[in-house]
Amino acid sequence: MMAISQTDYTELKEYWDYQRKVEYNREKMNDLAEKFDNRIYNDFGPVSIEEFKERLWLKIDPIEYEDPPLNWVPKNEKYRLWNETYPPAVPQLTKPKGKPVILRAKKLDSGNKVWYIIDIKEIWYEQFFKRYYKRNR
DSSP states (O other), rough: OOOOOOHHHTHHHHHHHHHHHHHHHHHHHHHHHHHTTOOOETEEEEEEHHHHHHHHHHHHHHOOOOOOOTOOSSSSGOBTTTTOOOOOOOOOOOOOOOOOOOOOOOEETTTTTEEHHHHHHHHHHHHHHHHHHHHTO
């Protein structure tokens, strides 16, 4: 099996786009069906995952197919474009350009309890809203 060449793709773009759409939906359905492995039973006992996949695929109407995302690369080499590789290359992050951000909270001692500024803000909001709602009821 070879990837789709650029000339084949440009000549039969609609055909290959539809075939890739079908393959995307089949892969999506297979990934979903794999989650049910050893969990499906009928009257005669456990159902094989392959049988479940086939039954599920036959029940999906082609009208309900979803379009593949632009960055999707098929697992099956037959449906890959000439410029695609599987697994898709993950872009590497560059080094940060700015200063590192350090979050700090000040510690306040009042007796035995240690307070942080965040705690004081939350307590103030609670007291404010209690007073506000008492007056405006």
